[in-house]
Structures are given as C-alpha cells and as structure tokens.
Amino acid sequence: MKPFKTIKSIAAPLDKVNVDTDQIIPKQFLKLIQKTGFGQYLFYDWRFTKDGLPKEDFILNNLKYRDSKILLTRDNFGCGSSREHAAWALLEFGFLVVISPSFADIFYNNCFKNGILPIKLENKKIESLFRTDSEIEVNLENQTITTPNETITFEIDGHRKKTLLEGLDDISITLQHEEKISQYEKSRIIY
Amino acid sequence: MPKTLFEKIWDSHVVVEQKNGPTLLYVDRHLIHEVTSPQAFDGLRMNKRNVRRPDLTFATMDHNVPTSDRSLPIIDQISAKQIQVLEKNCKEFDIQLFDINSPNQGIVHVISPELGITLPGTTIVCGDSHTSTHGAFGALAFGIGTSDVEHVLATQCIWMEKPKTFEIKIEGKRKNNRAVTAKDIILSIIRQIGTSGGRGTVIEYSGETISELTMEQRMTICNMSIEGGARAGLIAPDEKTFAYLKGRKYTPKNYDELVDFWFENLKSDPGAHFDKTFTLNVGTIAPQVSWGTNPAMTTDVTSIVPFPDEYAKGNQDEEKAAIRALQYMDLKPGMQITDISIDRVFIGSCTNSRLEDLIEVSNIVKGKKVSSKVRAMIVPGSQLVKKQAEELGLDKIFKEANFEWRESGCSMCLGMNPDILAAGERCASTSNRNFEGRQGAGGRTHLVSPVMAAAAALAGHFVDVRELDLN
Numbered sequence: 001m002k003p004f005k006t007i008k009s010i011a012a013p014l015d016k017v018n019v020d021t022d023q024i025i026p027k028q029f030l031k032l033i034q035k036t037g038f039g040q041y042l043f044y045d046w047r048f049t050k051d052g053l054p055k056e057d058f059i060l061n062n063l064k065y066r067d068s069k070i071l072l073t074r075d076n077f078g079c080g081s082s083r084e085h086a087a088w089a090l091l092e093f094g095f096l097v098v099i100s101p102s103f104a105d106i107f108y109n110n111c112f113k114n115g116i117l118p119i120k121l122e123n124k125k126i127e128s129l130f131r132t133d134s135e136i137e138v139n140l141e142n143q144t145i146t147t148p149n150e151t152i153t154f155e156i157d158g159h160r161k162k163t164l165l166e167g168l169d170d171i172s173i174t175l176q177h178e179e180k181i182s183q184y185e186k187s188r189i190i191y
Numbered sequence: 192m193p194k195t196l197f198e199k200i201w202d203s204h205v206v207v208e209q210k211n212g213p214t215l216l217y218v219d220r221h222l223i224h225e226v227t228s229p230q231a232f233d234g235l236r237m238n239k240r241n242v243r244r245p246d247l248t249f250a251t252m253d254h255n256v257p258t259s260d261r262s263l264p265i266i267d268q269i270s271a272k273q274i275q276v277l278e279k280n281c282k283e284f285d286i287q288l289f290d291i292n293s294p295n296q297g298i299v300h301v302i303s304p305e306l307g308i309t310l311p312g313t314t315i316v317c318g319d320s321h322t323s324t325h326g327a328f329g330a331l332a333f334g335i336g337t338s339d340v341e342h343v344l345a346t347q348c349i350w351m352e353k354p355k356t357f358e359i360k361i362e363g364k365r366k367n368n369r370a371v372t373a374k375d376i377i378l379s380i381i382r383q384i385g386t387s388g389g390r391g392t393v394i395e396y397s398g399e400t401i402s403e404l405t406m407e408q409r410m411t412i413c414n415m416s417i418e419g420g421a422r423a424g425l426i427a428p429d430e431k432t433f434a435y436l437k438g439r440k441y442t443p444k445n446y447d448e449l450v451d452f453w454f455e456n457l458k459s460d461p462g463a464h465f466d467k468t469f470t471l472n473v474g475t476i477a478p479q480v481s482w483g484t485n486p487a488m489t490t491d492v493t494s495i496v497p498f499p500d501e502y503a504k505g506n507q508d509e510e511k512a513a514i515r516a517l518q519y520m521d522l523k524p525g526m527q528i529t530d531i532s533i534d535r536v537f538i539g540s541c542t543n544s545r546l547e548d549l550i551e552v553s554n555i556v557k558g559k560k561v562s563s564k565v566r567a568m569i570v571p572g573s574q575l576v577k578k579q580a581e582e583l584g585l586d587k588i589f590k591e592a593n594f595e596w597r598e599s600g601c602s603m604c605l606g607m608n609p610d611i612l613a614a615g616e617r618c619a620s621t622s623n624r625n626f627e628g629r630q631g632a633g634g635r636t637h638l639v640s641p642v643m644a645a646a647a648a649l650a651g652h653f654v655d656v657r658e659l660d661l662n
Contacts, residue, residue: 016515017508018386018485022626027605031255031269033229033276035337045628050614074508076387079420079485080626081605082320083227084336105354105390105422106320106334113338157352159212170338171240174346177207177215181348184206184217189452191219191310191443 001115003167007096007138011072012065013130019073020080021107025089038085039092060093070097070138072129077118078107087114097138099145101126112160115167119145119154128152140165193460195356196427197393200331200457204314206348213350219313220247220330221343222299223286225277226254226607227318231341232280242284243347249308250281251289253298255607258570258597261291270608284344295440297573297599300324300541304410305575307439311428311453316343321541321623322423323416327409328436329428329457331393334417354422357392358465361400363474369551369661371476373408374543374621374640376400377415378479380471382489389421392467395459396426400473406435407545414542415623418486427458478656480528481625481638483516488625489638490528492655498524519627520635521615529653531637532564535618536648537630538594538641539570540604543621546579548641553585554661555645561593562651568595568610570602594648606631619647 029041046058054061071090077100078086087110090098098111099119111118117140121129128150129136137146140161145152162168174181194202207215221244223231228250235241242248255270257263265271274291281288289295295302300321303309309325315332316322318340325332335349343349359380365371381388394416401409409426416424433450436442443449477491490497499517503510517524522531538544538552549571561567569589571577577599580586586596603610604622606629612618614633621644625636639647642661646654 015511017512020485020624020626022605022624022629026628026632027607028632030226030607031273033273034233035230045632050633076390076420079386080320080417080624082318082334082336084230084318084338087336102387102390104387104420106336110336110338113336157212159209170350171238171342171345174215174342174348174350177348180206180215181217181346185347188217188219189203189312189449190445191313191449 001167001169004115004117004140004164006140007069008135009067009069010065010135011070011099011129011132012059012068014059014071014073015130017074018076018079021078021083021086022080024078024086025083030083030085035088036092038089042089042093067094069094070099070136071095072126073098073100075101077103079104082106084110084113087111087116091116099126099129112163113170115164117164121152121154125152193463195459195463195465196329196395196425196457197331197356200312200314201353203312213352215348216314216351218247218316218343218347218349220249220308220315222303222315222317222322223248223250223340224254224299224319225252225273227337228280228340229273229276230337231344232284234341235344240345242286242344245285247347248286248344249303250277250286251296251299251302252277252291254601254605256291256600257608258600258602258610261598267609294574294578297575298541298544298601300414301545301572301576304328305439305573307436307442310436311432312457316349320417321414323421324410324414324541326413326416326424327406327426328432329426329453331423331425333423355392355466357389357394357421357467357469359394359396360398360468360470361396361473362398362470363400363472365473365476367657367661370642370657371473371478372640372642373404373411375476375479376471376473377412378481378486378489378638379476381415381419381486382479383471384419384469386418386485386487387420389416389419392421393423393425394419394421395465396424401426402429405547406431407547410545411542415486418623428453478640478643480643480653482520482522482528483513484519484625484627486623486625486638488513488516492528492643492653494528496522496524496526496528529655532617532652533619533637533647534565534616535612536565536567536644537570537603537618537620537622538568538644539572539602540622541572541601542623543641544570544572544576546576548621549576549580549585550583552641552645553588555642555659556592556594556649557588559592559649561648564651565648567593567648568597568603570597571599573599603630605629619644619653
C-alpha cells in the first residue's frame with residue numbers, strides 16, 4: 001500500500017444520504033478476479049444511461065470534478081454489502097479521500113486497507129465544505145482540511161493514521177505476533 | 192462486573208490487546224465464497240504466504256451460480272471463471288469446498304448452520320455482510336472485506352475495534368404468528384432505528400418473543416442486523432439452539448460437554464450494561480412491505496405509500512432521498528400498499544429460503560395458481576433444503592401453482608447470476624435489500640416475508656395475509 005500523502009484537489013459533492021455499495025459498484029461488475037478494472041464502473045447506474053452514455057446531471061460527469069481526489073458526501077456512506085470492490089473502484093477512479101458525517105462500518109474499514117482516507121466530520125463542517133467551490137487541502141499528519149476561508153480539524157484513530165501514513169501492510173504486522181497466536185491456539189477451546 | 196454475551200465472546204478470543212488501537216481476535220470459522228475471495232488468494236501467492244488453518248476454513252459457491260439445470264455448463268463465462276478459480280484455490284490451499292455438484296452446496300449462511308459448522312460462542316467471519324446470520328446461534332459473526340479475508344487466511348486472526356453493545360428487546364405476543372413473521376419483526380425494527388441505527392454496535396436480541404422463535408426465524412432476524420447498520424447480531428443460545436445443532440455433519444464429538452459449557456456461560460449477566468437499548472412490542476405490528484430504496488423505507492401492508500415530508504420528519508436529506516426513492520420505484524404518495532401490482536416474485540436468499548419458510552409458502556399456495564401477470568420463482572437456500580422440501584412434496588405444490596422450483600444459490604437477491612429483474616419490473620422479494628438496481632438495473636424491489644410474497648404471487652398485488660385462513 002502506498003503511504004498517504006497530503007492531497008490537494010477540488011472536492012466532488014455527492015449530495016446524497018445512505019449511498020450503498022451496490023450503487024458505488026453494481027453487482028454485475030463484481031466478477032473480476034483482480035483488484036483492478038473497477039474504476040470505469042464506479043457509480044455505473046448513476047453515471048451512465050441504459051445505452052452507456054454519460055448522464056449529464058450526475059456530478060462525476062461534470063468536467064470540473066473529473067480529476068477530483070476528494071469525494072464529499074452525506075450520512076451513512078458505504079452501507080450495505082461488504083464488497084471491497086467499492087473501495088477499489090473509488091481508488092481507481094482517483095478518490096483518495098472521502099468526507100462524510102458518517103460511514104458504514106465495513107466500508108470504513110475497507111478504505112484503510114486500500115490507502116483511502118475516510119474523514120468523519122460533523123454536519124456543520126460538511127455544510128461549509130459543500131459551499132466551498134475551490135481546491136482544498138487534506139493533511140493527515142496535522143489532521144486538517146484547509147479551504148481558502150478556513151482550516152477544519154478532524155479526528156482519526158492514531159493507529160489507523162499511522163497505518164495510512166506509513167502504508168503499512170496489516171498481515172506483516174500481525175505476523176510479528178506469531179508467538180501469541182500459537183499460544184492462543186494451544187489454549188483455545190477446540191471447536 | 193456483569194458482562195454482556197458479546198463481551199464474553201470477545202474476551203475469550205483476544206490474542207493481542209493494545210492500549211490504543213484495535214484488538215487482534217482469533218477466528219474460529221472462516222467461510223469463503225467465489226466473489227470476495229479470488230483477490231485474497233492472489234495476495235497470499237504474491238507474498239508467498241500460506242493458509243494458516245485450512246481446517247477452520249470452509250468454502251462454497253453461491254453468489255453467481257445459475258439456479259437452472261446443474262447438468263448444463265455455465266453460460267456466463269466470467270461467472271464460470273470465478274467458480275473455477277475458487278475450485279483451484281481450495282485445491283491449492285487444501286480447503287474444504289462444497290462445490291456446485293455437492294449435496295451440501297448452498298448459500299454460505301444457510302449451509303454453515305445446517306452442517307453444524309456454526310457453533311455457539313465461536314467467532315465467525317466471511318467476506319459477506321450477511322454473516323450476521325450466524326449470531327442466531329450465539330456466535331459472534333461479522334462480514335469483512337477482501338483484504339481481511341486475506342488477513343484471516345494468512346493469520347486466522349482479525350484486527351478489530353471493540354464495537355459498542357446494543358440491546359434490542361422484542362416483547363409481546365403476536366395476534367397471528369403465521370401472518371406476522373420474523374421478517375416483519377426485523378423490518379419493523381429497522382424501520383424504527385434506521386439503516387444506521389446499529390452502526391458501530393453488536394446487537395443482542397432478547398425478550399420473550401425471541402425465546403419463542405425457532406432457529407430459522409432467529410436467523411432471519413440476525414441476518415438483517417446489517418440492514419440496521421450493526422456489525423453483528425446475537426441471540427443467546429438455549430435448548431432450541433443445542434437441539435438444532437446436535438448430530439449435524441460437523442458438530443464436534445465432545446458436543447454434550449460443549450453444551451454444558453455454553454449453557455453456563457453464553458448469556459448476558461443480569462445487570463450487564465448495554466450502550467444502547469430499544470424495545471419493540473410485537474403485539475400491534477402488521478405484515479411489512481418496503482416501498483423505497485433502503486430497508487428502513489418500509490410500512491404496514493394496511494398503510495399507504497408515505498408522503499416524503501411526513502416520512503422525513505423535518506430531515507431534508509431524508510426527504511430528498513424519499514422523493515428520489517418514490518421516483519425510482521414509480522410510486523405515488525397516498526397510494527394503498529395493497530394497490531401495488533407486481534410482475535415478479537422471488538422467494539429465496541439467506542434471509543428467507545429455509546425449510547420452514549418454504550413450508551409456510553406451500554400452505555398459502557397449495558391448490559392455487561400464480562396470477563397470470565406474475566412470474567414467480569422459489570430458490571431453496573441449499574441443496575439440503577431442496578432435498579428436504581422435495582421429500583415433503585413441496586416441489587409438486589409449487590410447480591402445480593406455477594412457481595419455478597430452482598437449484599440453490601443467492602440468485603435474485605443480488606442478481607449476479609442470470610436471475611434478474613428487467614428494468615421497470617416490480618418484485619415482491621423475501622430478500623434483504625431493496626437498493627436501486629439490486630435485483631437488476633432499473634428493477635424495483637419490495638421486501639416482504641415469505642407468506643406475503645406467496646400471497647402477492649397469487650393475487651398479483653400485495654394482500655394482508657392476516658385476512659387469509661392460514662390454518
């Protein structure tokens with residue numbers, strides 16, 4: 001996983017609550033056996049018509065947001081299916097940060113495994129970001145979002161922050177605890 | 192300090208605890224399927240890692256398998272490839288696979304309990320959000336992403352932030368428990384707590400109504416915990432749990448000893464603290480029908496399609512979402528739910544495809560015919576369910592009523608196989624998600640119980656099953 005660097009970009013505003021992972025990556029695209037190739041299908045049914053033409057009124061089809069690395073959205077983003085394909089699709093499309101008042105648990109966890117920073121912000125701060133129409137900077141080290149008008153701070157668990165900043169691989173960390181795992185196995189109830 | 196059931200299971204699985212940061216938990220059972228595992232096995236190979244405990248790992252193919260004649264080749268080449276890759280991976284890493292021809296194949300959350308792989312007090316993970324189903328047996332079971340599937344394969348452990356606890360008491364007596372089912376209970380709960388009401392928590396369902404429910408009904412409840420946003424759902428095991436698991440294929444040899452241990456240990460202590468509580472009285476609930484595009488957008492069968500402003504109660508985001516949902520569902524506020532006509536019926540999924548569900552459906556449809564405007568299919572949850580249903584002659588009843596009787600799998604719950612809705616088609620479905628496009632791009636899903644789906648198939652529109660003679 002690549003270490004997370006400071007991101008500067010305009011934020012694409014997706015003004016919807018309860019965006020589920022079936023919308024982020026519809027089921028017909030879950031059949032690939034690699035982690036790549038999903039970006040082109042991101043929000044497929046919202047982005048494209050039945051004939052595969054871009055829907056003009058969908059925010060990600062607005063040229064202004066084409067290179068956006070930050071997705072700004074509403075409550076309970078990523079609910080529903082556990083499919084990590086949702087995180088892979090967002091990442092490949094170019095999103096490295098998702099800002100929302102709240103995230104569904106499994107999706108939130110999947111983001112960190114793929115170098116995406118999900119930022120939880122209270123609604124008042126989200127509103128102010130929805131009104132910002134210029135580049136913003138996300139600095140994970142300092143836990144700040146800087147807009148031309150203000151600097152907003154955000155909270156994040158220290159362990160998760162470290163994992164992202166250093167691009168650490170979970171399995172390698174766990175394998176350092178090999179002795180404890182073996183010890184647990186010796187004492188566990190055998191099922 | 193009194194502990195909750197969740198805390199007891201959690202504590203007994205801690206491998207590494209840190210002052211700050213997540214806990215490393217041991218995983219007793221890892222269930223895998225064809226859709227969320229290929230990238231995990233690739234990761235293992237790339238890093239030259241092995242599966243630590245193939246003996247605790249079980250695989251089946253359910254998400255994209257066709258439910259038509261199994262003797263024919265799979266037409267969808269990409270699905271076929273995903274299925275072959277799972278076969279290859281299980282062979283290479285020595286994992287027990289219930290393949291497409293196995294008498295034990297089926298939806299992963301149906302076969303694991305029926306094979307006795309699911310056990311009380313265990314931790315169970317699977318790359319599928321409906322893993323919460325297994326909580327019906329007092330197992331701490333949750334869905335994970337593919338990176339975590341790889342992590343569990345390599346280490347048999349998982350890092351997790353300790354969730355909070357949420358007690359949902361289900362009390363009261365239903366006036367007609369054949370018509371008002373476990374599905375109606377869980378839909379009523381989600382309707383009230385919302386799709387994020389359980390976020391960050393493990394729900395423990397308790398109360399007199401829970402004790403009365405059968406194991407299959409408890410599975411329906413725990414299954415949809417994720418639809419309320421919860422990490423997992425739990426029900427303390429009791430005599431019904433122990434009786435259900437006794438003598439199953441993978442039930443451990445020392446089962447009786449384990450039962451004594453579980454009986455003593457697997458319950459929340461009196462006075463244990465829950466971070467959140469909610470009580471549902473089932474005395475007044477009606478059969479439920481979803482009208483929108485998330486499971487909380489649900490109402491009574493006797494009610495109307497709501498007006499968005501009334502539904503949203505002042506929350507502008509919710510109001511916008513409801514307006515959009517009605518547009519997508521092509522419904523007008525104020526219309527009677529029973530006036531909604533349907534084109535399709537799907538009876539199946541890890542929520543409602545077990546033998547009891549099918550028996551209840553057969554009671555409704557016996558000697559009757561599916562409406563000529565409706566195409567209706569029944570997809571048993573597993574090959575074992577299918578076999579048992581056929582031994583009871585249910586297949587004949589279904590076929591005579593013009594239902595399609597199919598092979599087991601996830602089928603039209605998520606439509607990764609050929610079972611999908613066409614754009615604009617409206618379906619009464621016993622599954623768990625009514626998201627836009629879930630059952631097919633442009634398809635419209637109404638979540639209901641098996642008896643409600645069966646009655647709708649016959650009438651061509653929703654009917655209040657309390658008005659039918661169910662005895």
